[in-house]
Amino acid sequence: MKSLTQTLQDKGNFIGFTVVGDPDFDHTVEYVVDMAQAGADVVELGIAFSDPSADGPTILSADQRALDNGSTTAKVFETVAKIRQKTDVPLVFLTYTNIVFKHGYEKFLAQMQAFDVQGIILPDLPLEEQGEFLALAKQYERDLIQLVTSQSGDRLPAILKNASGFVYVVSSLGITGTRQKLSNEANQLIEQIRQYSNISVAVGFGISQVEQARQFPAANAIIVGSAIVDIIAQHPHDAGPYLTEFIIKMKEAQNA
Amino acid sequence: MTNDQRYFGQYGGQFIPELLMPAVNEVAEAFHHYRQDPDFQSELKDLLINYANRPSLLYHAKNMSKDLGGAQIYLKREDLNHTGAHKINNVLGQALIAKKMGKTRLIAETGAGQHGVATATAAALFDMECEIFMGKEDTDRQALNVYRMELLGAKVNAVTTGTQVLKDAVNATFQDWTQRIDDTFYVLGSAVGPYPFPEMVKYFQSVISEEARQQFLDQTGRLPDAVLACVGGGSNAIGSFANFVDDPEVQLIGVEAAGKGVDTDQTAATMARGSIGIFHGMKSEFLQSSDGQIDPVYSISAGLDYPGIGPEHAYLRDIDRAQYVPATDDEAVEAFEYIAKQEGIIAAIESSHALAYAMKLAPTMRPDQQIMVTLSGRGDKDVAAIARYKGVDLHE
Numbered sequence: 002m003k004s005l006t007q008t009l010q011d012k013g014n015f016i017g018f019t020v021v022g023d024p025d026f027d028h029t030v031e032y033v034v035d036m037a038q039a040g041a042d043v044v045e046l047g048i049a050f051s052d053p054s055a056d057g058p059t060i061l062s063a064d065q066r067a068l069d070n071g072s073t074t075a076k077v078f079e080t081v082a083k084i085r086q087k088t089d090v091p092l093v094f095l096t097y098t099n100i101v102f103k104h105g106y107e108k109f110l111a112q113m114q115a116f117d118v119q120g121i122i123l124p125d126l127p128l129e130e131q132g133e134f135l136a137l138a139k140q141y142e143r144d145l146i147q148l149v150t151s152q153s154g155d156r157l158p159a160i161l162k163n164a165s166g167f168v169y170v171v172s173s174l175g176i177t178g179t180r181q182k183l184s185n186e187a188n189q190l191i192e193q194i195r196q197y198s199n200i201s202v203a204v205g206f207g208i209s210q211v212e213q214a215r216q217f218p219a220a221n222a223i224i225v226g227s228a229i230v231d232i233i234a235q236h237p238h239d240a241g242p243y244l245t246e247f248i249i250k251m252k253e254a255q256n257a
Numbered sequence: 258m259t260n261d262q263r264y265f266g267q268y269g270g271q272f273i274p275e276l277l278m279p280a281v282n283e284v285a286e287a288f289h290h291y292r293q294d295p296d297f298q299s300e301l302k303d304l305l306i307n308y309a310n311r312p313s314l315l316y317h318a319k320n321m322s323k324d325l326g327g328a329q330i331y332l333k334r335e336d337l338n339h340t341g342a343h344k345i346n347n348v349l350g351q352a353l354i355a356k357k358m359g360k361t362r363l364i365a366e367t368g369a370g371q372h373g374v375a376t377a378t379a380a381a382l383f384d385m386e387c388e389i390f391m392g393k394e395d396t397d398r399q400a401l402n403v404y405r406m407e408l409l410g411a412k413v414n415a416v417t418t419g420t421q422v423l424k425d426a427v428n429a430t431f432q433d434w435t436q437r438i439d440d441t442f443y444v445l446g447s448a449v450g451p452y453p454f455p456e457m458v459k460y461f462q463s464v465i466s467e468e469a470r471q472q473f474l475d476q477t478g479r480l481p482d483a484v485l486a487c488v489g490g491g492s493n494a495i496g497s498f499a500n501f502v503d504d505p506e507v508q509l510i511g512v513e514a515a516g517k518g519v520d521t522d523q524t525a526a527t528m529a530r531g532s533i534g535i536f537h538g539m540k541s542e543f544l545q546s547s548d549g550q551i552d553p554v555y556s557i558s559a560g561l562d563y564p565g566i567g568p569e570h571a572y573l574r575d576i577d578r579a580q581y582v583p584a585t586d587d588e589a590v591e592a593f594e595y596i597a598k599q600e601g602i603i604a605a606i607e608s609s610h611a612l613a614y615a616m617k618l619a620p621t622m623r624p625d626q627q628i629m630v631t632l633s634g635r636g637d638k639d640v641a642a643i644a645r646y647k648g649v650d651l652h653e
């Protein structure tokens with residue numbers, strides 16, 4: 002099996018995000034398949050949390066819709082099983098540490114392995130607190146995706162030491178949500194990362210437009226979250242064609 | 258880092274985004290530096306004495322003691338501090354650190370509004386910009402404190418996400434911090450959050466028990482048999498406990514808000530009903546579903562309406578050094594009215610939870626025993642809400 006770093010090795014990859022259970026669990030299965038067919042190289046599945054502190058209003062609302070629909074960790078894995086019957090697109094989770102902690106780190110990682118979810122992003126599990134989870138993640142051959150920001154500075158080497166799968170470069174300060182303008186700063190961060198490691202790098206936070214897809218030529222991938230959540234919110238029951246059109250357009254821009 | 262306290266047993270830690278880690282670690286370094294800096298210490302002491310009106314009184318509530326017919330009750334009068342609550346102790350400490358770090362903007366969450374008022378006050382005093390985040394529901398039930406903060410020059414943001422109370426205000430304040438790190442200091446209002454906040458808030462609130470310990474020795478010749486304080490996040494309680502923790506003969510009791518009752522879902526009694534989890538930057542006890550979703554909570558008291566508790570309290574309970582008991586809305590309101598009539602003191606509805614338990618405990622003890630109750634704040638802010646609760650129609 003290919004590692005995430007191998008999957009994302011070339012430039013111009015696209016990672017799409019959706020919250021499991023938004024607008025409902027069956028549509029999540031459908032939209033993941035649609036995204037994969039449209040060219041998403043990895044799909045990031047959000048597990049809803051009551052208090053998603055790194056997320057802006059768009060994803061917060063999606064989490065709330067999923068919780069109203071009865072999202073639980075068990076339900077999420079059930080949905081992943083259905084996704085796996087239809088596509089082998091590489092999957093990673095995004096959720097908050099408490100969800101994984103309450104399930105039990107080991108049990109959660111074992112299920113990730115069983116259902117073929119390769120990695121997980123936990124925005125509230127920084128370097129200082131990763132020890133226990135990371136040791137188990139290695140044991141179950143899962144990737145704990147590391148986040149790097151413009152603030153990381155001299156923390157970078159230690160973060161990269163813990164990194165596998167890919168590194169998530171946070172494009173801008175603040176929380177998730179689409180932004181009119183993004184700085185190019187992330188490209189310099191990527192250069193810095195390359196001095197220490199060959200790991201694939203994905204840039205995310207705020208990317209929603211074609212021009213922004215072109216903005217990070219140094220990255221192996223871009224991650225698009227809120228813009229996809231917005232499309233699903235606008236077309237809850239027939240988002241497929243809109244998602245396809247959006248992803249094709251973004252990938253074309255990246256590879257232009 | 259120094260011999261700091263990142264964990265209390267299994268509780269504590271720093272469960273926050275990478276984006277904030279450098280900022281939070283910078284605060285930790287500054288805290289450890291300034292706590293050992295004699296200039297900082299003398300500046301803070303001067304502010305506590307000459308601005309905040311410390312030391313606060315230890316008052317023997319003779320009427321109550323006699324009426325309840327048991328232990329002697331002593332009130333640690335944090336309600337007499339400038340701005341009317343214990344919150345100012347912590348705020349002056351943190352704001353002074355912020356100023357020394359060169360920060361020019363203070364942000365804070367607030368529940369009842371007392372911490373927001375204290376932060377706005379310090380910002381005015383130090384000529385700093387100030388923004389307060391307060392759940393929409395709390396801006397409604399504590400409207401007077403909103404206006405007070407605005408008078409002091411702060412901008413008050415009503416938080417409309419989530420359950421629109423204290424926990425959502427904390428989320429919003431952390432989010433604001435991630436958007437503006439360079440010039441901003443988050444003055445966290447309780448002994449919660451990522452390290453160093455639980456330790457730092459305790460450090461600044463320990464003045465309560467540092468004074469009280471000496472006052473008991475001076476006034477009664479011995480230590481109290483029990484120390485009671487209400488617990489929201491746990492700052493006035495940890496400050497009340499700190500200098501008695503090493504005196505095993507002093508019972509330490511935290512009183513949390515049971516709302517409509519610990520067996521209902523209208524409660525904020527974290528210790529009675531919670532389980533271990535990771536939220537708001539810390540591993541501690543939380544009211545949550547078995548799946549890890551944080552529960553909506555309820556209490557008549559905006560300051561105790563919080564689904565978690567500071568990590569050191571969870572630890573003190575685990576090692577059997579402190580115990581935590583619930584008091585309902587009804588019991589707190591009864592205590593609120595009782596102390597007003599008995600002692601001529603209008604206490605905060607938060608503090609009235611601690612009083613409610615004192616009213617149960619005192620009669621089970623002997624008259625030669627003594628209880629300290631921390632009166633964490635004054636109740637002016639609560640008068641209108643209590644009138645509503647009692648069905649009284651007020652017009653101003």
Ligand SMILES: Cc1ncc(COP(=O)(O)O)c(C=O)c1O
Pocket residue numbers: 342343368369370371372446447448487488489490491492493494559560561605607608633634635
């Ligand atoms: C008067 C008063 N007491 C107590 C509290 C609860 O906070 P803590 O548990 O941190 O002391 C508050 C919080 O707003 C308060 O205003």
